[in-house]
Amino acid sequence: MASPSSITMFGADWCRDCVRTKRQLDSLGVRYTYVDLMTDPAAADVAREISGRTNIPVVVYPDSSHHVEPSDADVVAKLQELSLI
Numbered sequence: 813m814a815s816p817s818s819i820t821m822f823g824a825d826w827c828r829d830c831v832r833t834k835r836q837l838d839s840l841g842v843r844y845t846y847v848d849l850m851t852d853p854a855a856a857d858v859a860r861e862i863s864g865r866t867n868i869p870v871v872v873y874p875d876s877s878h879h880v881e882p883s884d885a886d887v888v889a890k891l892q893e894l895s896l897i
Contacts, residue, residue, distance in 0.1 A: 819844035819896075822859035823869040826850075829881050830869040836884055840897050844871075 821844050823830030837844050847855045849868065859870040863880045872878045873894060879886055891897040
């Protein structure tokens with residue numbers, strides 16, 4: 813689902829970690845695609861295929877790596893590694 817130059821975040825508005833990660837990406841000015849699992853329930857299968865888990869958020873980076881329930885520090889470190897911030 814993620815293109816080579818984009819970030820995709822799978823999440824839901826009821827999930828506190830999802831809200832926090834989404835807010836963090838927004839505050840950092842990082843462009844990403846948000847896949848709302850409440851409006852697109854089939855995307856939960858995609859997120860599960862990527863992560864091997866049912867936990868959210870799942871953040872997929874341009875290098876095809878991903879985080880599941882990442883801390884703010886994890887997200888910043890990965891974005892810096894990819895020179896996105």
